[in-house]
Amino acid sequence: MAGSLVFKVKRSQPELVAPATATPRELKLLSDIDDQNGLRFQIPTIQFYKYDPSMHGKDPAKVIKEAVAKALVFYYPFAGRMRELAGAGRKLVVDCTGEGVLFIEADADVRLADFGDALQPPFPCLEELLFDVPGSGGVLHCPLLLLQVTRLKCGGFIFAMRLNHTMADAAGLVQFMTAVGEMARGATVPSVPPVWRREILNARNPPLVTFAHREYDHVEDTKGTIIPLDDMAHRSFFFGPTEISAIRRVIPGASSSSTFELLTACLWRCRTRALQADPEEEVRIICIVNARSKFNPPLPSGYYGNGFAFPVAVATAGKLCASPLGYALELVKKAKKEVTEEYLRSVADLMVTRGRPHFTVVRAYLVSDLTHAGFGEVDVGWGKPVYGGAAKGGVGAIPGVASFYIPFKNKAGELGIVVPICLPAAAMDRFVKELDSILLKQDQPYKTFITSAL
Known part of the structure; x- marks a missing residue:
């Protein structure tokens, strides 16, 4: 199986790819949503592409590298470096130096088929497919993008990328990747012109915080770190129509709830029970x-900055674990409904009045829906990827806090969602049992689709 797959990767020396033509030398301020502490990290994505006979003789690394250089002419801030503006309360600014993004080309002694039929995180040898160039992984004074194209023995290839999250969210990154794909296929300009305009999401003058924003509560970790870092299990779980129907069946009146809401309520309670939090x-x-x-x-078409909020639902562990799933579901739905234009403006105001705090990670679980982000649509000349999206779960400042919902088709051809989960090993075993207790099928535990820990 893919989880036990081991292979060798031969890499070239990392190089900087600069914009193909001269670009403006200027400073560009990030928005007050972009530069909050919770986005000051690097986030990895990965795309797997099959061999395409029509592209025979073409080197994907060369094609993508040239396309990136052309796309950077339009997205030139990505070729700069991040700085903190002196005397401005840790305000981030992009120094548009034109230095370029880091690019690595590589060859792996493995075929795409060797990864198995079910491509999903965690991926074997990810550190080889997206090499962490020493000194490149910081937020300040480092390349804002790192890209690696790894050619496979079958003629397919893997295109992995690491993004400084303060620069863009998933929608913004896909917009850039789409532009790269268009350039790779012969376009001279992106179909969607990029829009900077980060001032749209700046704090008001004077700032006015109008919501409680409990996602930014300062919470003491009285019981010690809930996620130990030395014994982590990474697994992925598939939720297709059968699994979602099973969740819906155990919640009376859930017919009007979205798949995201149902799945989030289910995972939150299962995870809380598995971690055995203090009631x-x-x-x-x-x-x-x-x-x-x-x-x-709406925000302008082409805006590629961070344009999302972190609404939160709060409950005592005891109440959440003892209550029917409908309780968690209603809390999730209420949190989602809070997000309005005023809510995001209130977040920006909170950032400048409270020193750009990190969202709370103590006893928190964060979920991000990538099912409509468009990673699976990025075509660099070899067609759509067989997998496109998050490279792993649990990313960010504290491993285990975040999960992504990734569109996926299983071996049976069912369309669904795959969710990477990162938990301590013992908690992962309990998590699986909690899920099985919900996904009952004719009095037998429904066998959840699981990718083994690496």
Whole structure:
């Protein structure tokens, strides 16, 4: 199986790819949503592409590298470096130096088929497919993108990328990747012109915080770190129509709830039970909500900055674990409904008044829905990827806090969602049992689709 797959990768020396033509030398301020502490990290994505006979003789690394250089002419801030503006309360600014993004080309002694039929995180040898160039992984004074194209023995290839999250969210990154794909296929300009305009999401003057924003509560970790870092299990779980129907069946009146809401409620309670949190302590579910369409008028087409909020639901661990799933579901739905234009403006105001705090990670679980982000649509000349999206779960400052919902087709051809989960090994075993207790099928535990820990 893919989880036990071991292979060798031969890499070239990392190089900087600069914009293909001269670009403006200037400073560009990030928005007050972009530069909050919770986004000051690097996030990895990965795309797997099959061999295409029509592209025979073409080197994907060369094609993509040239396309990146052309796309950077339009997205030239990505070729700069991040700085903190002196005397401005840790305000981030992009120094558009034109230095370029880091690029690695590589060859692996493995075929795409060797990864198995079910491509999903965690991927074997990920550190080889997206090499962490020493000194490149910081937020400040480092390349804002790192890209690696790894050619496979079958003629397919893997295109992995690491993004400084302060620069863009999933929608913004896909917009850039789409532009790279268009350039690779012969376009001279992107179909969607990039829009900077980060001032749209700056704090008001004077700032006015109008929501409680409990996602930014300062919470003491009274019981010690809930996620130990030395014994982590990474697994992925598939939720197709059968699994979602099973969850819906155990919640009366859930017919009007979305798949995201049902799945989030289910995972939050299962995870809380598995971690055996103190019943008296508060636990949180943080939902990433794209706020682009919440604005009037909506954020401009082509805006590639961070345009989402972190609404949170809070409950005591005891109440959450003892209550029916409908309790968790209603809390999730209420949190999502909070997000409006005013909500995001209130977040920006909170950032400048409270020193750009990190969202709360103590006894928190964060979920991000990538099912509509478009990673699976990025075509660099070899057609759509067989997998495109998050490279792993549990990314960010604290491993285990975050999960992504990734569109996926299983071996039976069912369309569904795959969710990477990162938990301590003992908690992972309990998590699986909790899921099985919900996904009952004719009095037998429904066999959850699981990718083994690496």
